[in-house]
Amino acid sequence: MGIRIGQGIDFHQLVTGRDLWIGGIKIEHEKGGLGHSDADVLLHAICDAILGALALGDIGTHFPDTSAEFKDIDSKILLMRSYQLIKTKGYRVVNIDATLLLEKPKIKPYVNAMREVIANILELPVDGVSIKATTMETMGFVGREEGLSAHAVALLETV
Incomplete structure (x- = not known):
């Protein structure tokens, strides 16, 4: 089995008094993710x-x-x-495709920095990391700005 694909999804509540970390980048916002760790929803999904x-x-x-x-x-x-675990099994990451679901803040100004952080950790070229974002058009917990979510797909191959 030389090629493997995996998908991940994560959710975090948004609360005041916490920093907002997405894709390894601290983003200025009035709310941050609630979690045991820094609640970086994108990195958790990856x-x-x-x-x-x-x-x-x-x-x-x-x-x-x-x-x-x-x-x-x-x-x-x-x-x-997590990446070290993959490497010990004889695999490397080929690419990541991820989507963020959040109403605010707009993340476009941060996407390139996020891609660089993730690519550096996973030993990928920056074009091996895709990050997109969408809103929920004010529907559901994301639309009410109570939380955010991320979905990610990873392609792995043997080294």
Whole structure:
């Protein structure tokens, strides 16, 4: 099995008093993600996608929210550790395609920086990381700005 595909999805509530981290970048906003870690919804979805491609479980299996070790951890570390697991299995990431669902803030000004952070961690060229965003047209918890979500797909191949 030389090629594997995985998908990941993550959700976090948006609350005042927390920083907003998306794609490894701190974004100025009046609300941030609520979570045990820094609540970086995009990096969490990517972790699940690459772990899922090799049937290695999910982010909660490897980095449980019941562990003090991961309290307020930078999700870039979680992505690095997830990637190391992939590498020990003899795989590399070919590309990532991700979509963010949020009403505000607009993330277009941050997308290139996010792509660079993720590409650097996963040892990819920047054009190996696609990040898109959409709103929910004011529908549901995302539309009411109560939370945000990310979906990611990862393609892996043997080294």
